Amino acid sequence: MSNDTLDLDNIQGDILGGGLPKKTETFYFFEVTKVDRFRSQFSEFVPLVKTAAQVNGHREEIYAHKQQKKPGLVTFAAVNVAFSQSGLSKLGIQGDLKDKAFTAGQLKDAQSLGDPGSTTDGKYTPDWEAGFKKEIHGVFVIAGDCHGSVTKELHQIKHIFGVGTAHQSIHEVTHVRGDDRLGEGHKKEHFGWLDGISNPAIDGFDEAPFPGQDSIKPGFVLAKRDGDIRGQDRPDWAIDGSFLTFRYLFQRVPEFHSFLEENPIILPGLSRKEGSELLGARLVGRWKSGAPIDVTPLHDDKELGADPQRNNLFEFKGSIEANDQSRCPFAAHIRKTYPRADLEGPPKNFNIDKNRIVRRYSVSFALSVRVLY
Ligand code: HEM
Known part of the structure; x- marks a missing residue:
């Protein structure tokens, strides 16, 4: 297939980079x-x-x-x-x-x-x-x-x-x-x-x-x-x-938060509130701040979450061979949708790359519209 430089005049603006700028x-x-x-x-x-x-x-x-x-x-x-x-x-x-x-x-x-x-x-x-x-x-x-x-x-x-x-x-x-x-x-x-x-x-x-x-x-x-x-x-x-x-x-926001509050992960040294936050983080694979639990599995790290130089720097490496979900569960949203180094395959994680998507979001007060190209 064509290896030429991309023809940016022939590609719609929402597909690459940050997509169409929008409020x-x-x-x-x-x-x-x-x-x-x-x-x-x-x-x-x-x-x-x-x-x-x-x-x-x-x-x-x-x-x-x-x-x-x-x-x-x-x-x-x-x-x-x-x-x-x-x-x-x-x-x-x-x-x-x-x-x-x-x-x-x-x-x-x-x-x-x-x-x-x-x-x-x-x-x-x-x-x-x-x-x-x-x-x-x-x-x-x-x-x-x-x-x-x-x-x-x-x-x-x-x-x-x-x-x-x-x-x-x-x-x-x-x-x-x-x-x-x-x-x-x-x-x-x-x-x-x-x-x-x-x-x-x-x-x-x-x-x-x-x-x-x-x-x-x-x-x-x-x-x-x-x-x-x-x-x-x-x-x-x-x-x-x-x-x-x-x-x-549609997202059921109060119901989701009640579910987290009612089902905290009980661990020594964690309060009930921290246990609820941990459950949320393990469902998503990131803390609310964006910090990846593969890097910081038990506590949020707001600086890490906000730092684009570090908040994607993880690969779930090693965990799959050991069937290890102690840092991040296989079923966490970000691990299911992009398993990073979990599956190797020539060339360069081909089996993962071919399923990757570019996400485009539009959110509003009552609903969330998610556009996936
Ligand atoms: C209301 C439903 C959804 C919510 C609340 C949600 C929430 C999130 C959050 C909080 C993240 C982490 C932030 C980030 O990495 O940018 C994320 C990442 C992601 N989500 Fe969703 N998501 C939803 C639906 C979907 C759907 C339907 C898909 C596609 C089938 C999807 C695919 C992804 C992908 C591919 C990532 C990035 C994973 C990575 O590269 O590490 N999401 N989502």
């Missing part, structure tokens, strides 16, 4: 109602799509703004777009992307994903919000510095696709908005854990990964690039695209 984000899910009209309107829409190169430029602008201690935020809005298999089929786009889960769609996977639901006449229906069980052809991901910027961008997109007029080619199936959390909750998911600490660095893009931020070949994230094992079989038009998974997950 707020709206996901606008649509169905295509008029195919020919949509195809011609789409060419008007394409110049709006923010590329990785443009996002890099914008991040530099934000950096300069902060350095110069200018007030407020840099005004910004950006859109990226993704299609489902049924959307591609509806538009007559030929070619098999060679990904069974994508082709079948997430609704088909709901039961095996463990999403609650019910079975009638042998057919499983998850308790998803109604909109997500309808036909969805695509999603516009719109990020910005404030609601005003995002609303304006969405308005422009709707205008291009004639929404609300006789020239309409799409209609909204559903939409979801997520906002950055402010104050105490900033950068934390709703249970209170520091989040967004670990994402893979991409060879050829991330020039200075943090210690322990293991890097992967671009083809594990970008179609048809170096490392994409199915790249040769995918259609040419798929180059530099990625697979986006959207999961809409």
